[in-house]
Structures are given as C-alpha cells and as structure tokens.
Amino acid sequence: MAVDYATLKKGGFMRQKQKNHFSLRLRVVGGQVTAGQLAKISEVADKYGHGYVHLTSRQGVEIPFIRLEDIDEVKAALAEGNVSPGVCGPRVRTITACQGSETCPNGCIESEKLAEELDQRYFGKELPHKFKFGITGCQNNCLKAEENDLGIKGGLKVDWKKESCINCGLCAKVCREKAITITDGVIEIDREKCNYCGRCAFGCPTDSFDTIPGYIVSFGGLFGNHISKGEPIIPFIEDHDKLMKVCDATIGFFNEHANPGERFKFTIERVGRQELEKAVREAYNS
Amino acid sequence: MADIEIQFDDTVDITDVVCPVTFVKAKVAIEELDDGQILKVHMNDGEPIKNVPRSLKDEGHQILKISENDDGTYDLFVKKVEE
Numbered sequence A: 001m002a003v004d005y006a007t008l009k010k011g012g013f014m015r016q017k018q019k020n021h022f023s024l025r026l027r028v029v030g031g032q033v034t035a036g037q038l039a040k041i042s043e044v045a046d047k048y049g050h051g052y053v054h055l056t057s058r059q060g061v062e063i064p065f066i067r068l069e070d071i072d073e074v075k076a077a078l079a080e081g082n083v084s085p086g087v088c089g090p091r092v093r094t095i096t097a098c099q100g101s102e103t104c105p106n107g108c109i110e111s112e113k114l115a116e117e118l119d120q121r122y123f124g125k126e127l128p129h130k131f132k133f134g135i136t137g138c139q140n141n142c143l144k145a146e147e148n149d150l151g152i153k154g155g156l157k158v159d160w161k162k163e164s165c166i167n168c169g170l171c172a173k174v175c176r177e178k179a180i181t182i183t184d185g186v187i188e189i190d191r192e193k194c195n196y197c198g199r200c201a202f203g204c205p206t207d208s209f210d211t212i213p214g215y216i217v218s219f220g221g222l223f224g225n226h227i228s229k230g231e232p233i234i235p236f237i238e239d240h241d242k243l244m245k246v247c248d249a250t251i252g253f254f255n256e257h258a259n260p261g262e263r264f265k266f267t268i269e270r271v272g273r274q275e276l277e278k279a280v281r282e283a284y285n286s
Numbered sequence B: 001m002a003d004i005e006i007q008f009d010d011t012v013d014i015t016d017v018v019c020p021v022t023f024v025k026a027k028v029a030i031e032e033l034d035d036g037q038i039l040k041v042h043m044n045d046g047e048p049i050k051n052v053p054r055s056l057k058d059e060g061h062q063i064l065k066i067s068e069n070d071d072g073t074y075d076l077f078v079k080k081v082e083e
C-alpha cells in the first residue's frame, strides 16, 4: 500500500523515527478534555500504543507508537469516545486557552467559550502555513497570548461608581500601573496608564466599578526557530462581533498575502505592517 | 465614609500568619459570628490587604471600612452576611 504521508499528517498522524509508527495528535480545544474522552484515550493508548500519552506544549495530547496498519481501527475507537484526530501542517492549529472567567478569579473573559467558537470557525482551515490562536483571560497571561500568530487577551474596561464607594483606597493600592488617583474621595483613572487588568474592580470590596469585558489582540507572534512577540495594532475591543471581524480579516490577509511556508510575522514584514493595519482597522471600524 | 467609629463584635489578628492561612483564619473567625455581626480584622500590608478583603467579599460578606494604622497595618471591618 502506498502511504500518503501528507494525508496522514493532515489527520494528525505524525511520522515517528520508528518505521511504520505514528504519534497520533488529538483534537483538543482550549485545553479541555472530558473524563469520558480521557478514558477512551487511555484505552487506545493501552491497546494500540505503548500505554502512555504525550502532552504537547500547546495543550495537545498525542498517542505515540500507533502502527500504520491500525490507523483506521484507532480512528474508529476514538470516535466512539468523542475524540477526533488533530491537525498539523499548513492550517489553523489547536486553539489554546486558559480557563478564564468561568473558574479563575482573575478572569476577564470566557476564554473557554471563545476557544470553542474559534475552533468551530477556523480549526483545520487550509492556509499558506501554520496559524496559531491563543486566548488568555487576563493580564496575568497564563496562556502566553503574544506567542501566537493571533493572540487574544481578556481585559476589563472599568468605570468608578461613586455611590457605593467607601473610600477605602484599595483600588489605588492594587493597581500595578498606578493608573488610579484619589483626591478628596474622588477616583480618577488615567486611561493612558490603565491596561484593563481589572484588579481594581476585583479588589474593590463594595463592587464600586462598572466593568465592560473586552479583548486586546496581538498580531504576528511566533516562538520556534525564530522568536518574536505579537504586537497590538488596534485598541481594546469591547464588542464580540468586532473581534470576530478582526480575526476574519487577519486570516484573510494571511491567506491572501503569505507565501507558502511563510509564517505570519514574515508576511507582515514583507508586505508591510501598514497593509495589515489597513485591513485590520477596516474590520475594526466596520 | 469618613472617620466614623465602627462598633464591632469580635476581632481577629492575622498579622501572625502568612498567605493562605491569613484568609483561613479570618474565615474561621467570621464563621463564629451571627448574621449581621461585625468583625474587625487586623492585617499586614502586602498580599493580605490585597487578597483578604476580596476573598471575604467573594464569600458574600459586606466590607464596611478599611483603615490604615500608623504602623502600616490595616484594620478591616466586615459585616457577616449569611447565605
């Protein structure tokens, strides 16, 4: 049988050094795996692999030592447990995410939900080269947003509510950006300094801040042979649909302009940052 | 809320422990009060003042006042709110 490695790889089967063996990459969204999926993965690793899995640096799960002749059986077995193969190669990769506001006290956005949504929208989409999304719920950046081609960081836009404030001073104390000043009981937020971390609102003992959750997006990060930090282009995005438009525009830009095998950062450098800026701003302002 | 003296029912000193026992000690103290009673929590600057008020609020209690003492410690007044 002729082995089509490209097709195999698309389906998440990574060729190993060992002849006719593959490490099977699984589809994981935002680092969440159900107990049922884990049980099935465990069963398959035991029966078809070497009884272990490898956890990748981007929240993926791989089952090493799957044999070529077992591939169809393995896929069928995994499907029973609602587990599907992941992808490699030139397409949208695993959407990574922290746990976000669902469980984390510092979370500003629902990272997990957003990961599901981006997964539905883009996962596996064919592009000139790999493209990585990462979502982190707040400035603590547990998920390292700027390592990704497109990084999303949650934030809170805060506004002081005078009525319930007991003037304890905690908000100014917990603000690491020194963006809050209190003069005669009146709180002033320096918008130039504020980084939307939300600490003041979370720390306030009387809930004296109105908060609007939103997104800080970074573009062109990569962390492999070359290392580069994704950089912002547009201001804080308060609106979910606007975020989706910005993501669409970014993917569209990459698809249109990138040479095969060229990472987003190098496309931006070659084509010009101002061109990406134009495309992204258009989406942002629409 | 300027400098009104707050009457309190009990007091706990958490300056002798470190995070996370600070919150645990405050929590144990407030558990022993009745609904509506007021606890004074004496704490250090740093992690305790940043985390303990928030944790008490997250548990549903009402923070009435936080005052800074001359020695850099803080007194927090919290009203117990039963669920």
Ligand code: HEM
Residues within 6 Å of the ligand: A140, B019, B020, B021, B022, B023, B051, B052
């Ligand atoms: C009531 C007790 C505690 C509270 C309220 C608390 C709160 C926090 C907060 C808010 C952070 C995020 C810090 C940031 O903004 O970067 C943090 C990080 C962390 N905490 Fe705690 N913590 C507590 C107890 C502990 C204990 C007992 C340990 C270890 C024995 C611990 C270990 C850590 C570590 C390792 C980090 C990560 C630090 C980093 O990545 O920079 N914490 N904690």
Ligand code: SF4
Residues within 6 Å of the ligand: A098, A099, A100, A101, A104, A105, A106, A107, A108, A136, A137, A138, A139, A140, A141, A142, A143
């Ligand atoms: S990035 Fe923020 S929201 Fe996400 S896990 Fe870390 S602290 Fe929590």
Ligand code: SF4
Residues within 6 Å of the ligand: A156, A158, A174, A175, A176, A177, A178, A179, A180, A189, A193, A194, A195, A196, A197, A198, A199, A200, A201
């Ligand atoms: S959101 Fe963060 S940076 Fe902005 S004022 Fe509040 S604590 Fe300071």
Ligand code: SF4
Residues within 6 Å of the ligand: A160, A164, A165, A166, A167, A168, A169, A170, A171, A172, A187, A203, A204, A205, A206, A207, A208, A209
């Ligand atoms: S933390 Fe809340 S109650 Fe305290 S001064 Fe700031 S806004 Fe007012």
